[in-house]
Amino acid sequence: MDAIFGNLDLYLRGFLETLRLSVLAAAGSLLLGTLLAAFRVSPIPPLRALGATYVEIVRNTPLTVVFFLLAFGLPQVGLTLGFYAAAVAALTLYTAAFVCEVVRSGINSVSTGQAEAARAIGFTFPQTLRHVVLPQAFRTVVPPLGNIYIAMVKNSAIAGAFGVSELLGVGKRLTVTNPDAVIEVLLGVGVAYLVLTLSLGLFFGVLERRVAIAH
Amino acid sequence: MPVSRFRRASIAAATVPLLALGVAACGGSDSKKDATVTSTASFAAGTTMARLNKAGAVTVGTKFDQPLFGLRNLKGVPEGFDVEIAKLVAGGLGIKPEKIKWVESVSANREPFLQQGRVDYVVATYTMSPKRMKVVDFAGPYYTAGQDIMVKKGNPLGITGPEKLAGKRTCSVEGSTPAQNIRDSYPQAKLTLFDVYTKCADALKNGQVDAVTTDNVILLGLISKDKESFELVKKPFTKEPYGIGVKQGDTAFCTFINTTLKKAFDDGSWKKAWDDTAGKVAGEAPSPPTLGNCQ
Numbered sequence: 001m002d003a004i005f006g007n008l009d010l011y012l013r014g015f016l017e018t019l020r021l022s023v024l025a026a027a028g029s030l031l032l033g034t035l036l037a038a039f040r041v042s043p044i045p046p047l048r049a050l051g052a053t054y055v056e057i058v059r060n061t062p063l064t065v066v067f068f069l070l071a072f073g074l075p076q077v078g079l080t081l082g083f084y085a086a087a088v089a090a091l092t093l094y095t096a097a098f099v100c101e102v103v104r105s106g107i108n109s110v111s112t113g114q115a116e117a118a119r120a121i122g123f124t125f126p127q128t129l130r131h132v133v134l135p136q137a138f139r140t141v142v143p144p145l146g147n148i149y150i151a152m153v154k155n156s157a158i159a160g161a162f163g164v165s166e167l168l169g170v171g172k173r174l175t176v177t178n179p180d181a182v183i184e185v186l187l188g189v190g191v192a193y194l195v196l197t198l199s200l201g202l203f204f205g206v207l208e209r210r211v212a213i214a215h
Numbered sequence: 216m217p218v219s220r221f222r223r224a225s226i227a228a229a230t231v232p233l234l235a236l237g238v239a240a241c242g243g244s245d246s247k248k249d250a251t252v253t254s255t256a257s258f259a260a261g262t263t264m265a266r267l268n269k270a271g272a273v274t275v276g277t278k279f280d281q282p283l284f285g286l287r288n289l290k291g292v293p294e295g296f297d298v299e300i301a302k303l304v305a306g307g308l309g310i311k312p313e314k315i316k317w318v319e320s321v322s323a324n325r326e327p328f329l330q331q332g333r334v335d336y337v338v339a340t341y342t343m344s345p346k347r348m349k350v351v352d353f354a355g356p357y358y359t360a361g362q363d364i365m366v367k368k369g370n371p372l373g374i375t376g377p378e379k380l381a382g383k384r385t386c387s388v389e390g391s392t393p394a395q396n397i398r399d400s401y402p403q404a405k406l407t408l409f410d411v412y413t414k415c416a417d418a419l420k421n422g423q424v425d426a427v428t429t430d431n432v433i434l435l436g437l438i439s440k441d442k443e444s445f446e447l448v449k450k451p452f453t454k455e456p457y458g459i460g461v462k463q464g465d466t467a468f469c470t471f472i473n474t475t476l477k478k479a480f481d482d483g484s485w486k487k488a489w490d491d492t493a494g495k496v497a498g499e500a501p502s503p504p505t506l507g508n509c510q
Contacts, residue, residue: 072417072418072421075421075423080422080423083407083423160389161409161410161411161414162409162414163407163408163409163418165389165408169390172323172389172390172410173390173395173408175322175323176390176392176394176395177346177395179326179346179349179350180326180346180349180350182323182324182326182327183327186323
């Protein structure tokens with residue numbers, strides 16, 4: 001157990017790195033995913049096609065490949081991101097595809113009468129989405145969004161293989177200095193991830209009750 | 216319906232880091248090269264040697280991603296100096312190379328594999344460090360490597376030794392001895408860490424890091440794949456004796472492996488193993504290292 005308690009500062013550093021990576025990617029993917037969902041339900045065919053193509057390409061590409069393209073592919077065409085920026089971008093772009101589909105399903109769950117009423121009082125399409133449809137849509141997609149973000153926190157471990165010293169990277173580092181306690185070290189990493197994902201689950205549970213429609 | 220599709224996809228994605236840590240088991244045979252098999256081997260009852268000899272098969276942990284030492288080929292069979300050494304040991308037990316079950320052991324799972332008996336021995340560029348000796352026993356060493364530095368061809372930054380790494384972006388693998396050496400002895404180097412050395416090579420080529428550091432033989436393996444882009448500084452600054460890991464306390468088995476290695480040093484099969492693998496790039500075999508005493 002010394003391997004864990006003697007290295008709490010390292011664990012904390014890894015924990016904060018994973019947290020920072022996750023918060024940045026969560027914010028980015030929520031914005032991008034919502035924008036893509038708006039594209040997919042818009043009345044303009046090229047935008048719909050763009051949204052659909054993005055989702056199908058990105059969600060069917062393994063995340064490791066996305067990381068590889070951003071960290072090592074882009075420099076070959078002359079655009080070099082730092083490894084941290086590449087990791088945030090990879091997680092954001094990948095997660096956005098899933099967020100898009102969840103938000104789209106939320107939009108589709110809002111009855112068409114709402115949009116028709118908005119149009120009837122002269123709202124444009126963006127106004128309809130922003131003021132009428134999306135606020136209702138987000139309420140229904142809180143639980144699946146929670147799923148996506150929990151998966152994303154765990155996915156962020158891939159960044160450890162691409163030059164970011166996050167939680168799993170710290171675990172690997174400690175296995176060298178503590179070969180007699182490899183299992184303990186990795187269990188410590190698991191517990192740290194649990195702290196993140198369980199709190200996230202709790203947060204989404206509270207959020208769900210907060211925004212629930214009283215029937 | 217859409218929700219369940221999302222879930223499945225997200226869960227599949229979340230599994231990836233676990234797999235990266237996990238085991239990729241693989242069996243295979245390679246009968247081209249014939250390590251000497253002692254067909255008449257017999258051992259005292261109750262020993263590990265007797266058990267393996269009777270079973271006629273053995274499970275060996277090695278690297279699958281280490282050029283020249285343990286690299287899985289397109290047929291799924293690992294090749295390299297470590298692999299040949301493992302075959303020599305199996306030969307001493309009276310086990311044919313094709314009866315060896317190869318299990319990938321990455322740096323972090325070598326000790327657990329030995330402790331849990333999931334492999335019979337580990338030959339995986341495994342440095343015999345005092346801390347590791349507390350949990351596993353080492354036969355050997357069968358080779359002594361040294362940590363060195365790889366730079367871009369022509370060495371544009373003039374990195375002539377580890378002290379010149381200060382302030383330079385230095386690449387290695389997280390969870391490896393070389394990375395820890397840099398942290399301990401050259402803390403001014405700016406470490407960039409990946410999971411495999413091939414990424415370090417890519418990053419060096421792209422100019423995303425300035426130097427790559429690990430054991431010289433591993434660097435030679437990387438250079439052998441791209442001689443136009445890289446060169447070795449050729450100033451090893453540590454001694455990394457590679458040993459064969461066995462379960463702690465199995466001194467009889469450890470001693471047996473040392474005897475087998477001694478025989479291989481003397482009859483030329485150790486040198487042949489070197490010439491067929493790492494020697495193709497690293498050149499002439501060095502003189503065999505002095506064996507330890509399994510303590």
